[in-house]
Amino acid sequence: MRTASPRQGMLKRALVVALALGISATAAQAQGRSTRGRPLSVFGRQTLNFGTIFPGIPTTISRTDALNAGEFEVRGQKDTQVQIDLTLPPALTFGAQSLPLQFGPGDGGYSPSGTIAAATVFDPRVQLVTTLSANGRLYLYLGGTVLPGPQQRSGAYAATIVLTVAYTGV
Amino acid sequence: MRGLSWLRGVRWPQVVAGTVLLTILAPVVMWAILVAPQAVFLSDRDRTGEIYLVNTSSKPEDVQIDLEYGYPATDSTGQIGIKLIENPDSGAPSAASWVRAFPRRVVVQPGQRQVVRLLATPPAGLSDGEYWSRILVTSRGAQMAVANPDSNIHAGIDLVLRTIISLTYRKGAVHTGVTVNDFRVTEEHDSLVTWLGLTRTGNAAYLANVHLVVQDSLDHARATWDTPIAVYFQQHRRLAFPTDSLPAGRYTVHLTLSTKRDDLPQDKVLAVPPIERSVGVVLR
Numbered sequence: 001m002r003t004a005s006p007r008q009g010m011l012k013r014a015l016v017v018a019l020a021l022g023i024s025a026t027a028a029q030a031q032g033r034s035t036r037g038r039p040l041s042v043f044g045r046q047t048l049n050f051g052t053i054f055p056g057i058p059t060t061i062s063r064t065d066a067l068n069a070g071e072f073e074v075r076g077q078k079d080t081q082v083q084i085d086l087t088l089p090p091a092l093t094f095g096a097q098s099l100p101l102q103f104g105p106g107d108g109g110y111s112p113s114g115t116i117a118a119a120t121v122f123d124p125r126v127q128l129v130t131t132l133s134a135n136g137r138l139y140l141y142l143g144g145t146v147l148p149g150p151q152q153r154s155g156a157y158a159a160t161i162v163l164t165v166a167y168t169g170v
Numbered sequence: 171m172r173g174l175s176w177l178r179g180v181r182w183p184q185v186v187a188g189t190v191l192l193t194i195l196a197p198v199v200m201w202a203i204l205v206a207p208q209a210v211f212l213s214d215r216d217r218t219g220e221i222y223l224v225n226t227s228s229k230p231e232d233v234q235i236d237l238e239y240g241y242p243a244t245d246s247t248g249q250i251g252i253k254l255i256e257n258p259d260s261g262a263p264s265a266a267s268w269v270r271a272f273p274r275r276v277v278v279q280p281g282q283r284q285v286v287r288l289l290a291t292p293p294a295g296l297s298d299g300e301y302w303s304r305i306l307v308t309s310r311g312a313q314m315a316v317a318n319p320d321s322n323i324h325a326g327i328d329l330v331l332r333t334i335i336s337l338t339y340r341k342g343a344v345h346t347g348v349t350v351n352d353f354r355v356t357e358e359h360d361s362l363v364t365w366l367g368l369t370r371t372g373n374a375a376y377l378a379n380v381h382l383v384v385q386d387s388l389d390h391a392r393a394t395w396d397t398p399i400a401v402y403f404q405q406h407r408r409l410a411f412p413t414d415s416l417p418a419g420r421y422t423v424h425l426t427l428s429t430k431r432d433d434l435p436q437d438k439v440l441a442v443p444p445i446e447r448s449v450g451v452v453l454r
Contacts (some may be wrong), residue, residue, distance in 0.1 A: 037207060037208055037209075037432070037433035037434055037435075038208075038433070039204055039205055039206035039207060039208055040205065040208055040333055040335070041202060041203065041204040041205065041226075041333070042202070042203070042331045042333060043202040043226075043227075044202070044311065044329045044331065047327060047329065048327060050325060053323040053324075053325060054323070055322075055323070076208075077208075077433045079396065079397070080397070080398060080433065081250070081397055081398075083250070083251050083252055092325050092326075092327070099323070099325065127249075127251055129249055129250060129251065131397070146325065148323060152323060154322035154323055154324075155323065155324065156324040156325075156326060157323065157324065157325045157326070158325070158326045158327070158328065159325075159326075159327055159328070160327070160328040160329075160330055161327055161328070161329055161330070162308075162330040162331075162332060163329065163330070163331050163332065164332040164333075164334065165331075165332070165333055165334070166252045166304075166333070166334035166335075167208055167335075167336075167398075168242050168250045168251065168252065168400075169242070169377075169397065169398030169399050169400050169433075170208060170209045170242075170335075170336045170377065170398065170400050170433075170434065
């Protein structure tokens with residue numbers, strides 16, 4: 001079987017996304033007129049990583065933890081207001097078993113520049129409305145805490161986080 | 171598939187810049203779906219439309235398309251948000267139940283693009299005016315492990331990404347406008363807070379741009395801000411801007427509401443004359 005080299009894969013992805021940047025013009029053309037509007041897109045860059053979890057020992061990941069915090073990127077029209085909603089699960093589940101997951105008011109961070117340490121704090125449980133940067137970017141960071149019980153059963157626990165983005169001006 | 175004819179619309183300087191940018195970013199992008207355009211306009215003369223999905227990640231994305239009635243609305247604090255209404259009243263100008271997407275669910279392979287076609291089949295006897303929906307594009311990537319595999323307790327979090335764009339259907343004669351009920355500017359901590367009370371007139375959404383200019387006592391512009399707005403019914407909007415570049419003193423804030431939008435096809439924006447207001451404020 002022929003496999004692409006990492007460099008080939010990288011170039012392929014780059015080309016596809018670069019072509020996607022022309023899609024807004026294409027889509028507008030389909031509707032009969034060109035536009036300078038830039039489509040909204042959201043990227044998951046890094047998952048929230050709790051590392052090794054032991055029964056009875058809570059594990060907290062800070063939103064400023066560059067290696068383990070969840071990291072997302074929103075791209076769109078520069079200087080334009082967007083709405084961000086995170087739907088956060090109260091627990092991870094494994095069959096009937098539950099592993100509590102907690103998010104607090106200081107667990108979210110956002111930055112137009114992508115500087116995690118300088119990100120502005122927000123409560124990820126509450127809707128965030130903010131403005132994309134002058135180059136149309138916004139970076140989001142997410143921390144949280146898992147609270148395994150002393151008798152927490154081993155298993156592959158799972159949960160879903162939903163990240164919703166929308167322009168507010170259309 | 172429309173062949174390669176769509177490539178004619180591509181803006182190559184952006185493509186080249188994007189290629190360089192994404193070559194740098196590609197190794198760290200894990201999940202991504204791009205949805206274009208940001209707003210779809212249909213009418214009784216053109217009942218079909220298209221949106222494009224592009225999977226820019228390295229994993230297949232399971233994408234679902236839903237339509238739900240909704241529009242931007244403000245809450246009691248003046249914050250704007252998209253209000254989604256699953257079961258709107260029968261009198262609501264909702265197009266959600268009679269605009270269909272094809273396909274509604276699709277797996278988009280890495281590096282692939284997918285066209286989703288939209289078809290409006292409005293009920294007979296529909297009154298002139300605008301009918302609205304939001305298109306919810308929900309993509310699910312592969313599950314990611316978040317715990318060390320050596321642990322007995324493994325935790326995995328699925329990330330679902332949802333992008334919401336607008337859909338407008340216009341029937342017959344449509345017209346719009348807005349009445350400014352309130353325009354106040356106050357200083358709050360390190361921000362200049364503008365309150366805007368807006369009520370839409372006519373039978374179509376008012377899509378406009380808010381342009382604010384802060385002038386000092388010598389009539390020199392010291393700061394400007396722009397933000398797109400959409401008034402579907404009425405809004406009491408709070409807009410906050412940083413004042414770090416403004417020394418203490420007396421200023422005049424000039425407001426211009428204009429239907430000239432840079433981010434939307436101009437022929438889809440209902441044009442009305444601009445509205446101008448001014449108000450004084452003292453920064454301490």
